[in-house]
Amino acid sequence: MNASAIRNKTWAELNVGDAASLERRCSPEDLLLFAHVSGNVNPLTLPAADNRERDSRQIAPSMWVGSLISAVLGNVLPGAGTLYRAQGLRFPRRVHVGDRLKATVVCREKREEPVALFDTRVENEYGHTVCEGTAEVDAPTTSQLTEARDLPALIVDSVDHFAPLIVLAAQLPPLKTAVVCPEDRNSLGGALLSAQHGLIEPILVGDPGRIQAAAKELGADISAHTLAAVSDPHAAAAHAVAMVNEGLAHAVMKGAIHSDALLAQVVKKDRGLRTHVRISHVFAMDVPALDELLFISDAAINIAPDLMTKVDIVQNAVNLAHACGIREPKVGILSAVETINPSIPSTLDAAVLSKMADRGQIHGAVVDGPLAMDNAMDVEAARTKGIASLVAGHANVLIVPNLEAGNILVKELSFVARAEAAGLVLGAKAPVILTSRADNDRARLASCALAQLYEYWRREGRAFGDQGTVAKAAE
Structure with missing residues (x-):
């Protein structure tokens, strides 16, 4: 018999006092997966989006804790073929991310075949009971040998790598950025959102009528931002590049203009932003x-x-x-x-x-x-x-x-x-933020954060924050 195989215990073989346990450490991924499966997105039981690895005091959902009992009943005792009839639970203590738990079931009573009653308990690593109750199950009536099974790997997006960069970049003065043709809701919205987060100081270069129409569609007030009226997209790109050469802007951001049209002005030998x-x-x-x-x-x-x-x-x-x-x-x-x-x-x-x-x-x-x-x-x-x-x-x-x-x-x-x-x-002489219409808000913010941090590095010859500083920025 394979050493990794598990044999269940039938109702006939089950004795009062039989017990089994499983151990499990509560991880941030457990909380995320439980939220997906159950639909419970209570913020008390979800890891913080930008700090999941270190949020050790986040509370685990009580029903996730209770589900550990189901794992013992279904996997070990009685094992394969067990079906629930009822489960009563109470939760005297909370479970947090990082806690090591031990779930135990003990057969209390055998009723008319195939019914059995179990005392159930979950303890933390200090021996404190965090969950207890009684389970009534239909125990299996036929023997079954189950091979140990590895479930398919799941990829859980448990760390937001962009968030700390955005927080870090926002500590710097906003980067004066010539936004070329922000004439639709996506491109204008991305620039305004980045301004709201303190990443850029946008200078809107394009057709005033189309920019105002995009602002109206967004319900945004752009009166506080400089607007350079240049209706032709190629001329708008040239104007943005000229602003960088004159020191009036320190970055260029793509709006509703083709990348080729913008880059053609950036790479021009005369009056472009080319370097060696x-x-x-x-x-x-x-x-x-x-x-x-x-x-x-x-x-x-x-x-x-x-x-x-x-x-x-x-x-x-x-x-x-x-x-x-x-x-x-x-x-x-x-x-x-x-x-x-x-x-x-x-x-x-x-x-x-x-x-x-x-x-x-x-x-x-x-x-x-x-x-x-x-x-x-x-x-x-x-x-x-x-x-x-x-x-x-x-x-x-x-x-x-x-x-x-x-x-x-x-x-x-x-x-x-x-x-x-x-x-x-x-x-180039300045960072060029080449956003896409398909980019979501977080990607737009992250692109502006990259420009902010890169321009600081270019100017100062060093990073504004190393890996440790980036990690602290997420806290």
Whole structure:
């Protein structure tokens, strides 16, 4: 017989005094899953959205505590085939996140087959009773051997990585931002929401009539904000860029204008925002399965970058990670495989980029490649393939081989893995906030927070907050 198999105890085999127990620690994920299953969203029993890991005094729902008794009855004693008739419960003490609990059932009485009565109790690690009562069940009448079963893994978005960044950025003076064509409810609403959170001081550049119409649709008063009347979208983009060059604005934000039209003004050789660095886009992804932000570049601007363009793409992404408080980012240079293959040019680029980082031509990060996606993100996958690396399995910055691969990766994370994305264009004289119509409010706020923190890093040469400061900002 398999040692992991559990045999139930039939009504005929059951004796008064038979007992069984199971132990379980209460976690934030337990509270979230119970809320989803039951529909009970009482704030007293839900972890705080921005501080779930540390909210140890959050109260567990009493019925979740009671459900531990059901686990003992259904799994151990009497076990498989048991069905409830009735359960009485009382709760003399509260349970909090982090408490270790022991649920125990003791057979009190056997009634007419198949009915049995059990005393039930849940205790905390100090021996205090937190739940007690009586269960009446139909015990199984036939023997059954049940193999131990691992339930499918669930991904619970238990940590909000954007919230502490937004809180941290709001501690800085609002960033003067030229918002280009905020002429619909999404683009204007995102700018105004970011202003309300103290992230930006918006300068609305566009057609006054359309901007006012969008404000009316939102029910918003924009009289306190500067409005620059420029009706043509291309001229509005040029005006926003000119404001940065004249020191009247310190960031540019995309509104209801095509990205190409805005970026065409940003990259102009004459009167644009170009520097000696190639501009690139970096996504900051809040992925439910990860414990920290994941930065991905370039999935929006450089279609098929050559080696030297990739050097700037890597450095730009590393700089943004530094601005967000990550002192030594781990950069995985992605390809289809983790070995160098001359038939796959991206593996050659990855190897060269890794060596350039070793020689200091890319600085401030640990860089390794080529890495396939699995061994960049998963320790076991890296170990299975014999990859010894500080980055493999721990990458928090991913550099994709081309725009197609990056675009697919970001959208897969967003629409399949339910990640949320904020983003920023880097390498110009000022950060460019390239929001999308599909972005929700949190993504818009996070993008503005990235711009705020990056501009501080660019100006001061250091991050406004490191990882510890970011964590404290969530409290």
